[in-house]
Amino acid sequence: MSEPVIRVVALGKTYPTAVGDFPALRDVDLTIEAGEFVAIMGPSGSGKSTFMNLLGCLDTPSSGDYFLVGRNVAHLSRDELARLRNRTLGFVFQGFNLLPRMNLEDNVSLPLVYAGIDRRERRRRARSELDRVGLGEYAGSLPSRISGGQQQRVAIARALIHSPSLILADEPTGNLDSQTSEEIMALFGALNRDGITLVLVTHESDIAAHAARQVRFRDGRMVSDQPTPKAPATC
Amino acid sequence: MLRAMLGEAWQAMGANRLRTALTMLGMVIGVGSVVLMMAIGQGAQYAVAQTISTMGSNLYIVISGSTSAAGLRSGGGGGPTLTVADAEAIAELEGVVNVAPVHQGTQQLVHGANNWSSTVVGTTPPYLDARAWTIVAGYPFGDSDVRSATRVALIGRTAAENLFGTDDPLGQTIRIRQSPFVIIGVLGPKGQNLDGRDQDDTVIIPLSTAQRKVFGTPFVGSVRMIMVQATSAEAMPAVERDMTALLRQRHRLREGQDNDFFIRNLAAAADSAAETTRVMSVLLGAIASVSLLVGGIGIMNxxxxxxxxxxxxxxxxxxxxxRERDILAQFLLEALMISIAGSLLGLALGVGGALLTNALTDMAIVISGGSVLVAFAVAAGVGIFFGYYPAHRAAALDPIEALRHQ
Incomplete structure (x- = not known):
């Protein structure tokens, strides 16, 4: 069997505060295999965002180890973390986070700029990812000219551009209406069927129902880890 | 990569055009004023250097001492203490190239119905060499003219124009103090000296003729002043020392007695004039640099x-x-683009201003490639220096904090 995409061992993160260290995450053990679709759930303050930041290599843990595709990334330098974010991970945010002054093609190809890939190749790959999410005809438009759902598709195309091992989505449907949310989740489902590993943070159970596995956090600890019930809560 | 980053920097500059333009204006004014001030400063230096070069280089003037008669003291040159023999002795000193006794004064020149008051210089042939004075028409007088006190004259441009208008002065006769002089040479133009006096308003005649026919002299062989040219600037102090010792010995001055002559160093006067303009141009540049600094701070802001x-x-x-270096490069590039674009506009403005100044006034303007290059390099340096801190701040941001920022 191949290497798990994510393996965290006794992972912890504490933040210094005025009244002493605050443990935002305590002793988390979790393994996610390639091709899985996992939803991370929990109320705010449960530590799920801290966990996502660690998984996304945006932050380094205070204790424990994190193996991303077999490599321990717990103590890497800022530049090495940047390289992982660039090549191995893809991010999808709640607020889309496209750069407003760039057209869609440039937004999608921006990670390739930081990887030092030449212009022609960037263009070709950006076009093909935009086609994949169904927005190829808008390549030259600015993000402000398209709807929120379309912007999120562009953000997904950007996350996909480097053919990452893992896509991390933080409340990807939080700013979208339920109709559009379903479309975005359908797109995620399709990507997962293509073999892409997905980890999704949400607090909505009907969104989490699209995942095959649900992990719950509370007060900085992982409290449950189980497959999604067979009867999904579709309305 | 660079091309993509340049494009992004361009976009970022275009995103807030007015702000970018105003920031650039700081650099435009800074570089423009540096270029303009350096052009004016270097112009002044050039003008002074021109004037100095017309005086002749490494010159000393030895002037006879003062006399006092019935309580009235004459100024320097009043006493009959220097002689032609002194001049000949000085010429033997090491480090001396040209020695010319000089007797000069203002006299009325007459030609036909025209007359003109001008400086008449009685001297010997080395005078022209010491003053680096050329003859543009005719020929100079020689030692034989001095020996036999011939009545020949060399005329300067201003004096010639006033006496002869557009006619050729060569071969014409002028009268000085009733004595006719034949003009055998026309002097090349020199312009003003450091005092602003017109050096071309002059007539040069043999020393002996001047003393006998024009000025008169207390006794034959006495002169009021001797012009001495040293071989080089380095040789000047030794020449001055030797000359003083020689003249004291020849004049039989005892230990403790004052000199009965004065030695003036024309090179020192020229140096101080050059130094003054140099200081002025450094000062102008320094003041202009302050605006460049302010422009740089504007970019940083x-x-x-x-x-x-x-x-x-x-x-x-x-x-x-x-990576950090990507963010650093991006913001640094933006600062650099603003400062370079501002510099180019400032350069055009400065050169334009300098040319305009030149056209509207008679101020000398020198735009050297060096000053332009320096201004440009300084501007680029300002962009990097003042752009670095903000760029570093951007690059050092924590990704999570930055992402949460609204």
Missing amino acids: IMLVSVTERTREIGIRMAIGA
Whole structure:
């Protein structure tokens, strides 16, 4: 069997505060295999965002180890973390986070700029990812000219551009209406069927129902880890 | 990569055009004033250097001492203490190239119905060499003219124009103090000296003729002043020392007795004039540099605002894989583009201003490639220096904090 995409061992993160260290995450053990679709759930303050930041290599843990595709990334330098974010991970945010002054093609190809890939190749790959999410005809438009759902598709195309091992989505449907949310989740489902590993943070159970596995956090600890019930809560 | 970053920097500059333009204006004014001030300063230096070069180089003037008669003391040159023999003795000293006794004064020149008051210089042939004075028509007088006190004259341009108008003065006769002089040579133009006196308003005649026919003299062989040219600037102090010793010995001055002559160093006067203009041009440049500094601070200010405004953008870029050096390069490039674009406009403005100054006034203007290059290099340096801190701040942002920034 191949290497798990994510393996965290006794992972912890504490933040210094005025009244002493605050443990935002305590002793988390979790393994996610390639091709899985996992939803991370929990109320705010449960530590799920801290966990996502660690998984996304945006932050380094205070204790424990994190193996991303077999490599321990717990103590890497800022530049090495940047390289992982660039090549191995893809991010999808709640607020889309496209750069407003760039057209869609440039937004999608921006990670390739930081990887030092030449212009022609960037263009070709950006076009093909935009086609994949169904927005190829808008390549030259600015993000402000398209709807929120379309912007999120562009953000997904950007996350996909480097053919990452893992896509991390933080409340990807939080700013979208339920109709559009379903479309975005359908797109995620399709990507997962293509073999892409997905980890999704949400607090909505009907969104989490699209995942095959649900992990719950509370007060900085992982409290449950189980497959999604067979009867999904579709309305 | 660079091309993509240049494009992005261009976009960022275009995103807030007025702000970018105003920031650039700081650099435009800074570089423009540096270029203009350096052009004016170097112009002044050039003008002074021109004037100095017309005086002749490494010159001393030895002037006879003063006399006192019935309580009235004459100024320097009044006493009959220097002689032609002194001049001949000085010529033997080491480090001396040209020695010319000089007797000069203002006299009325007459030609036909015209007359003109001008400086008449009685001297010997080495005078022309010492003053680096050329003859543009005719020929100079020689030692034989001095020996036999011939009535020949060399005429300067201003005196010639006033006496002869557009006619050729060569071969014409002028009268000085009733004595007719034949003009055998026309002097090349020199312009004003450091005092602003017109050096071309002059007539040069043999010393002996001047003393016998024009000025008169207390006794034959006495002169009021001797012009001495040293071989080089380095030789000047030794020449001055030897000359003083020689003249004291010849004049039989005892230990403790004052000199009965004065030695003036024309090179020192020229040096101080050159130094004055040099200081002036450094001062002008320094003042202009302050505005360049202010322009640089303007860039820093706007870049800091820009980093704060774009904190979220920086967070997004970091999340998708920008390294610190990518962010640093991006903001540095933006600062550099603003300062270079501003410099180019400032350069055009400065050169334009200098040419305009030249056209509207008679101020000398020198635009050297060096000053332009320096201004440009300084501007680029300002962009990097003042752009670095904001860019470093952007690059050092924590990706999570930056992403949360609204």
